[in-house]
Amino acid sequence: MKLYSTKNKKAFTNLKYAVLKGLPDDNGLFMPQEIPRLSSAFLENLSEFSFQEIAFSICQALFKGAIPDADLQAIIENAVNFPAPVVQLDEEKYILELFHGPSLAFKDFGARFMAQLMSYFNQGESRELVILVATSGDTGGAVAAGFLQTPGAQVVILYPSGKVSMLQEKQLTTLGHNIVALEVDGTFDDCQAMVKRAFLDKDLTGKIRLTSANSINISRLIPQTFYYFEACKQLPQDGRDLVFCVPSGNFGNLTAGLMAHRMGLPVHHFIAATNANDVVPAYLDSGLFSPRPSVRTLSNAMDVGDPSNFARMLDLYEGEEGGSTWNNMRELVSGYAFDDEQTRKAVAEVYRKYNYIIDPHGAVGFLALEQYQKEHSNTKGIILETAHPSKFLDEVERILNKKVEVPERLAILAKREKRAVSMPTEFGRFKQWLLDNIA
Numbered sequence: 001m002k003l004y005s006t007k008n009k010k011a012f013t014n015l016k017y018a019v020l021k022g023l024p025d026d027n028g029l030f031m032p033q034e035i036p037r038l039s040s041a042f043l044e045n046l047s048e049f050s051f052q053e054i055a056f057s058i059c060q061a062l063f064k065g066a067i068p069d070a071d072l073q074a075i076i077e078n079a080v081n082f083p084a085p086v087v088q089l090d091e092e093k094y095i096l097e098l099f100h101g102p103s104l105a106f107k108d109f110g111a112r113f114m115a116q117l118m119s120y121f122n123q124g125e126s127r128e129l130v131i132l133v134a135t136s137g138d139t140g141g142a143v144a145a146g147f148l149q150t151p152g153a154q155v156v157i158l159y160p161s162g163k164v165s166m167l168q169e170k171q172l173t174t175l176g177h178n179i180v181a182l183e184v185d186g187t188f189d190d191c192q193a194m195v196k197r198a199f200l201d202k203d204l205t206g207k208i209r210l211t212s213a214n215s216i217n218i219s220r221l222i223p224q225t226f227y228y229f230e231a232c233k234q235l236p237q238d239g240r241d242l243v244f245c246v247p248s249g250n251f252g253n254l255t256a257g258l259m260a261h262r263m264g265l266p267v268h269h270f271i272a273a274t275n276a277n278d279v280v281p282a283y284l285d286s287g288l289f290s291p292r293p294s295v296r297t298l299s300n301a302m303d304v305g306d307p308s309n310f311a312r313m314l315d316l317y318e319g320e321e322g323g324s325t326w327n328n329m330r331e332l333v334s335g336y337a338f339d340d341e342q343t344r345k346a347v348a349e350v351y352r353k354y355n356y357i358i359d360p361h362g363a364v365g366f367l368a369l370e371q372y373q374k375e376h377s378n379t380k381g382i383i384l385e386t387a388h389p390s391k392f393l394d395e396v397e398r399i400l401n402k403k404v405e406v407p408e409r410l411a412i413l414a415k416r417e418k419r420a421v422s423m424p425t426e427f428g429r430f431k432q433w434l435l436d437n438i439a
């Protein structure tokens with residue numbers, strides 16, 4: 001498998017390099033040179049394959065032998081080990097539940113697969129891989145759970161003291177084993193600055209094999225293509241056009257859907273659903289992309305003002321024959337944005353109408369699908385439910401005026417004891433701690 005940087009499509013690297021490096025030196029994003037169409041034997045018989053078999057077929061086609069079949073099988077067995085069920089709301093609306101992993105969000109798919117690939121590619125290296133992550137809450141939890149007890153990997157998480165929720169903090173600080181949490185006496189930006197500086201510190205990188213678990217690592221995108229096929233397989237084939245509606249922030253999830261479409265996913269259209277951070281819907285309307293600082297909303301995992309995967313979306317549709325990138329993208333993707341007031345109403349409406357508790361991110365998706373289907377009748381739509389409602393417990397309970405059950409795997413953490421190392425924001429102290437405890 002060959003990959004290029006979105007900033008230089010003439011130089012290629014291999015999968016191992018792209019996974020361990022994360023970002024190309026030119027600050028572009030890695031993309032597969034070829035996104036092959038899957039065989040018709042596969043595409044026409046999806047329902048005969050298990051979720052893991054679907055994942056295997058996709059990786060085999062994409063990786064082109066970069067990982068031998070037996071190794072790939074083991075990686076997928078470890079990474080894709082929880083389901084992605086489709087739930088029906090009504091005749092034309094379905095929900096794809098992506099929250100059955102350890103941290104209750106779809107990011108578990110990406111994090112687990114990335115952990116498996118990094119560990120695989122680090123085999124035979126004498127030094128263990130040290131993954132540094134700065135988190136404002138959610139990403140750290142998924143990465144920690146994804147790497148837990150992964151051979152050859154040590155995770156160091158930096159989080160801002162007092163600025164993450166109690167359950168988020170427990171997800172970072174109670175796992176033990178190869179996961180260490182540093183409770184930084186500062187903000188998320190301070191944490192991020194410390195991590196960035198560590199990567200630039202030659203003394204540190206000479207002594208420790210540092211890598212980042214950045215959300216734009218290509219190995220987080222690939223497993224997100226699996227569940228689009230897994231969702232298709234669960235729907236009745238009735239001749240109606242299928243649309244996927246994706247609540248979006250950094251647009252990794254949607255980009256994975258567009259890659260799945262290249263591979264032959266039988267989908268008619270995609271919907272990009274956002275909160276007030278609407279730069280992509282605005283681009284789809286006007287052709288102008290104007291990134292700006294993010295604003296805070298209820299669906300806070302989508303509060304992104306300059307979505308990093310937009311470069312990949314452009315890359316997928318530029319240079320296609322006929323028409324501009326903008327036109328090419330608009331043929332396949334529509335965008336809608338909604339505010340917090342509408343989102344709250346949608347959480348309440350979905351519960352009243354369908355007796356289904358949707359989280360605020362999924363609710364933005366529900367609104368967008370409803371809007372699209374007003375304009376396009378006789379379609380069936382799947383909303384990606386990106387997190388379990390109990391991750392946003394206070395807000396959802398306030399809207400519905402009822403208790404929301406916290407799944408056992410999360411509730412159990414609340415009872416465990418927090419273990420974190422207190423850390424000031426001075427880089428020197430952080431560096432010394434790494435040298436004393438990790439090197």
Ligand SMILES: *Cc1c(COP(=O)(O)O)cnc(C)c1O
Pocket residue numbers: 105106107138247248249250251252253254301302361386387
């Ligand atoms: C990260 C996240 C999103 C946004 O996904 P992108 O791939 O960044 O667009 C949406 N919902 C939840 C719950 C998330 O955690």
